[in-house]
Amino acid sequence: MNKTYPALGALALAFCATTASADKIKFDYWYGLSGDLGAVVAQTCDHFNASQDKYEAVCTGYDGYELVVQSAIAAFRAGKAPALLQSFDAGTADLMMSGQFYPVTQMMKDFNIEINWADYFPGIADYYSSSKGEMFSMPFNSSTAVMYYNTDDLAAVNMPVPQDWDEFAATLKALKAKNPAKCSYGYEPSAWVDLEQYSAINNVPLATNNNGYDGLDTKLVYNTTSAEKHMEDIKSWLDAGLAEMKVSAGGMNSQEAFAQNICSFFFGSIANHSSLNLKHADGLNWNVAMIPVEKGNTRHNSVVGGASLWVLAGKSEDEYRGVAEYLKFISTPDSIKFWVSNTGYIPVTKSAFDKLTADGFYSAAPYKGRETAIASLTATEPGPLNRGFRLGSMIQLRAEWLSDVQAALAGQTTVKAAYDMSVERGNALLDKFAKTYAGKTLP
Amino acid sequence: MRRAYFKNNWVAALMVAPQLIIVFTFFYFPTSQALYWAFTLEQPWGGGNTWVGFDNFTAILSDSLYWASIWVSVVYAVGSTALAVGMALLLAIFADRQLAGYKLYKIGLIWPYAIAAPAVGLAFRFIFTPGAGLMMFVNQMFPHLWNPVDNGNQAMAMVIIAGAWKQVAYNFIFFLAGLQSIPRALIEAGAMDGARVLRRMRDIQLPLLAPTFFFVLVINITDSFTDSFGIVDTMTAGGPSRATNIMVYKIFNDGFQGLDYSGAAAQSIILMILVIALTFVQFRYIERKVHYT
Numbered sequence: 012m013n014k015t016y017p018a019l020g021a022l023a024l025a026f027c028a029t030t031a032s033a034d035k036i037k038f039d040y041w042y043g044l045s046g047d048l049g050a051v052v053a054q055t056c057d058h059f060n061a062s063q064d065k066y067e068a069v070c071t072g073y074d075g076y077e078l079v080v081q082s083a084i085a086a087f088r089a090g091k092a093p094a095l096l097q098s099f100d101a102g103t104a105d106l107m108m109s110g111q112f113y114p115v116t117q118m119m120k121d122f123n124i125e126i127n128w129a130d131y132f133p134g135i136a137d138y139y140s141s142s143k144g145e146m147f148s149m150p151f152n153s154s155t156a157v158m159y160y161n162t163d164d165l166a167a168v169n170m171p172v173p174q175d176w177d178e179f180a181a182t183l184k185a186l187k188a189k190n191p192a193k194c195s196y197g198y199e200p201s202a203w204v205d206l207e208q209y210s211a212i213n214n215v216p217l218a219t220n221n222n223g224y225d226g227l228d229t230k231l232v233y234n235t236t237s238a239e240k241h242m243e244d245i246k247s248w249l250d251a252g253l254a255e256m257k258v259s260a261g262g263m264n265s266q267e268a269f270a271q272n273i274c275s276f277f278f279g280s281i282a283n284h285s286s287l288n289l290k291h292a293d294g295l296n297w298n299v300a301m302i303p304v305e306k307g308n309t310r311h312n313s314v315v316g317g318a319s320l321w322v323l324a325g326k327s328e329d330e331y332r333g334v335a336e337y338l339k340f341i342s343t344p345d346s347i348k349f350w351v352s353n354t355g356y357i358p359v360t361k362s363a364f365d366k367l368t369a370d371g372f373y374s375a376a377p378y379k380g381r382e383t384a385i386a387s388l389t390a391t392e393p394g395p396l397n398r399g400f401r402l403g404s405m406i407q408l409r410a411e412w413l414s415d416v417q418a419a420l421a422g423q424t425t426v427k428a429a430y431d432m433s434v435e436r437g438n439a440l441l442d443k444f445a446k447t448y449a450g451k452t453l454p
Numbered sequence: 455m456r457r458a459y460f461k462n463n464w465v466a467a468l469m470v471a472p473q474l475i476i477v478f479t480f481f482y483f484p485t486s487q488a489l490y491w492a493f494t495l496e497q498p499w500g501g502g503n504t505w506v507g508f509d510n511f512t513a514i515l516s517d518s519l520y521w522a523s524i525w526v527s528v529v530y531a532v533g534s535t536a537l538a539v540g541m542a543l544l545l546a547i548f549a550d551r552q553l554a555g556y557k558l559y560k561i562g563l564i565w566p567y568a569i570a571a572p573a574v575g576l577a578f579r580f581i582f583t584p585g586a587g588l589m590m591f592v593n594q595m596f597p598h599l600w601n602p603v604d605n606g607n608q609a610m611a612m613v614i615i616a617g618a619w620k621q622v623a624y625n626f627i628f629f630l631a632g633l634q635s636i637p638r639a640l641i642e643a644g645a646m647d648g649a650r651v652l653r654r655m656r657d658i659q660l661p662l663l664a665p666t667f668f669f670v671l672v673i674n675i676t677d678s679f680t681d682s683f684g685i686v687d688t689m690t691a692g693g694p695s696r697a698t699n700i701m702v703y704k705i706f707n708d709g710f711q712g713l714d715y716s717g718a719a720a721q722s723i724i725l726m727i728l729v730i731a732l733t734f735v736q737f738r739y740i741e742r743k744v745h746y747t
Contacts, residue, residue, distance in 0.1 A: 077711050084713070088500050105713055109499030260690060261603040262583035407712035418695035421604040436519075443513070443714065447495040449504055 035067040038330040039093035043079035051353045059340045066333035094326045094334050099318045101405035108448045113322040114147045122335045130360040134388040135315045138399035141454040148319040150359040154280040155313045155384050156208045162296045164275040175306040183253040197257035197265035197274030200416045202409040204278045211397040214311045223401035227445040231437045234430035243426045281384035285355030288377040299380045301387045311397045312390045357384045403444030411436045491719035498713040510720035527700040531678040537618035542625030550633040567623035571684025578616035606697025609690050625670050632666035664744045
C-alpha cells in the first residue's frame with residue numbers, strides 16, 4: 012500500500028505545476044524537421060517561451076514532413092489538431108483546397124500585427140500565396156537547389172564554373188580525361204532538382220494552367236519540353252561513365268560521395284551547405300554555384316523548397332493570439348539570424364538578407380556561398396512559370412517520376428517512354444485530385 | 455461427449471466482452487470505415503466526400519501497374535514462405551537430432567523473431583550494399599555482378615532473404631515442438647526395422663509433422679502479405695522502378711504519403727479479400743491432405 016504514496020505525491024506535484032503555469036495561454040505547434048534541424052526548432056520555441064509571460068508554445072517534433080502532416084490530419088479529424096503546423100512545399104495544394112486554415116495575412120490583420128508582406132522574397136511568397144496574391148502560410152525554412160563543386164578538381168582541368176549544361180558536359184569530359192578513376196558527377200535522381208527546378212530556371216512549363224495555379228483541370232506537359240531532353244543528357248552521361256549513380260540504396264548518396272571527395276559534382280538543397288561544412292573529408296575544397304541553364308536560354312529564378320507554417324482552423328481566439336505572437340517573434344531579424352546561422356536555410360525577407368549581408372555574414376566561412384541560393388531565387392521576378400507548382404498529389408507525382416526514371420536509367424525503357432508513362436500516370440492522379448474536390452476552386 | 459457451459463449467460467458475455475471489444479475497435483470498426491471510404495472520394499482534411507460507387511475499384515483494377523504490384527506481392531509471399539519454411543524445417547530437424555551444441559543453437563535461433571522488421575531491413579541493407587557491405591567482396595571478384603540499386607530481380611531476392619530470415623525463427627519453434635511431440639517409440643521402431651535417418655524422416659517424421667506444417671504455411675503466407683512493410687520500406691522503398699512495390703507498401707504510399715485515402719482504402723479491401731481467399735483455399739484444398747493424429 013505504501014508504494015502508492017510516492018505516486019500520489021508526484022501527481023499532486025504535477026497538479027501544482029500545471030496550476031502554476033495555467034495563467035499562460037498554451038498553443039500547440041507541430042513540426043516535421045528532425046535531428047539537428049529539429050533541435051534548432053525546439054530552441055526557437057524555448058527562446059519564444061522565455062520571452063513571453065502570456066503565451067506558451069508547446070512544440071512537438073515529428074520524424075519527417077510526411078509524418079507530421081499525416082498526424083496533423085488524423086488529429087484534425089478528431090478535433091485535436093495543433094494550432095500551428097509546419098507543412099512542406101509539396102503539401103501546399105492539399106491544404107489550400109481543404110480551406111481548413113486561417114490565412115496568416117488575415118490573422119495578422121485581425122490582431123493588428125504589422126508585417127511587411129512586400130518584404131518577403133517574391134519567389135518564396137508566391138509559392139504560398141493564392142492565385143490572387145494573398146499569402147496563406149508563413150514562409151519558414153526555405154531553400155532552393157544549387158550545384159556543389161570541388162574547386163580543386165575544376166582548377167586541375169582549368170575549367171571555369173559551368174554556367175550552362177553544355178559547359179557542364181564539357182567539364183565532365185575534361186574531368187574524366189584527367190582522372191578516369193574519379194567519379195565526376197555523383198547523380199541521384201530527384202524530381203525536385205531535375206524536373207521542377209530545371210523547368211523553372213529554363214522557363215518551361217511543368218503543367219498546364221500556369222503550373223496548376225489557374226485551376227484544377229491541370230495536365231502535366233513535362234514530357235514535351237526540354238526537361239525531357241535534359242534527362243536524356245543525364246542518361247547519356249551515366250552511360251558514358253561521365254556520371255555515376257550515388258543513391259542511399261547503393262550505400263552512399265550523392266552528398267556523402269561529394270563530401271568524401273569521391274565525386275566532383277553534386278546537386279542538392281542549399282540546406283546541405285551546413286551539413287557539408289560540418290562533415291567532409293580533410294582537404295576538400297568546395298563551393299556552390301547556381302544550377303546551369305540550357306545553352307542559349309536566359310536564366311529565370313529557381314523555386315523555393317522547404318516548408319511553411321500553417322495556422323489550422325478551429326482554435327480559440329486566445330490560441331490564435333499566441334500563434335500570431337510566435338510568428339511575429341520568428342520574423343524578427345534576431346530570430347532569422349539565429350535560424351539561418353544554425354541551419355543551412357536562407358532568410359525569407361529582403362531586409363533580413365540585406366542586414367546579414369551588411370553584417371558580413373556571407374563574406375566569410377562557414378556561411379560564404381549561401382548567398383548563391385538567394386541569387387538563384389531572385390534571378391528574375393517570378394513569372395507564371397516560375398512561381399511554383401500548385402499540383403495535387405505532388406508526393407505521388409514525384410514518386411511516379413522516380414519509378415519511371417529508374418526504369419529508364421536501368422535500360423528497361425527509353426527516357427522518352429519513361430517520361431510519357433509518368434506523365435500519363437501523373438495526369439490520372441491530378442484527375443482524381445480534381446474529382447476529390449469536385450465543385451471547389453483553387454483559392 | 456461432455457460439454458462445459460455456463461448456466462449464467464451474463465457471466466459468459468462478461469468474459470468474452472473484453473476480447474470482443476478489442477476485435478471490434480481494432481478490426482471491424484476500421485474495416486467498416488475503409489469499406490465506406492473505398493466507395494467515396496475522401497478529402498484528406500475532412501470537409502466532405504463524394505460517393506463514387508465502384509470507381510475506385512475499377513480505376514485500380516484497370517491499372518496494369520496494380521496487377522504488377524499484386525504479382526510482386528505473390529512472388530514475395532511464395533519466395534519468402536518457401537525459404538523460411540524450408541530453412542526452418544532443416545534447422546529443426548538438426549536440432550531435433552541433438553547434434554553437438556544444439557541447446558545453444560535452439561536459443562540462438564529464436565532471437566531473430568524478436569527483432570523489428572525495419573531493424574532487420576537496415577541490417578540486411580548493410581549486408582547487401584554493393585559498394586560497402588559484405589557483398590562488396592562478391593563484386594570485387596565478379597565486377598558488376600551484384601547491383602540491387604538497378605536490378606529489380608536482385609532487389610526482390612534481397613527483400614525475400616531478409617523477410618525469410620526473420621520468419622525462420624518463428625517457424626523453427628513450431629517445427630521443433632512438432633518434431634519433439636512425435637513419440638520416440640515410433641522412430642526407434644523404425645530404426646530397429648532397419649530404416650536409416652532419411653527414410654525415417656520421410657516416412658515417419660514428415661507425415662506426422664503435417665498439421666504443424668499446414669499451420670506454419672497459413673501463418674507465413676498471411677504474414678508475408680501484411681507484415682512485409684517494414685523491410686521493404688527500409689531496404690528498397692518499393693524500387694527500383696516498382697520492382698519491390700508490394701501491395702502493403704503501395705497502400706502506405708498512396709494513403710499516408712500521397713493522402714489518397716480512398717484509393718488506399720480500396721486497395722486495403724482488395725488485399726483483405728485476397729488474403730481471405732488464399733486462406734480459404736489453403737483450408738479447403740491443402741488441409742484435406744493433412745491427417746491430425
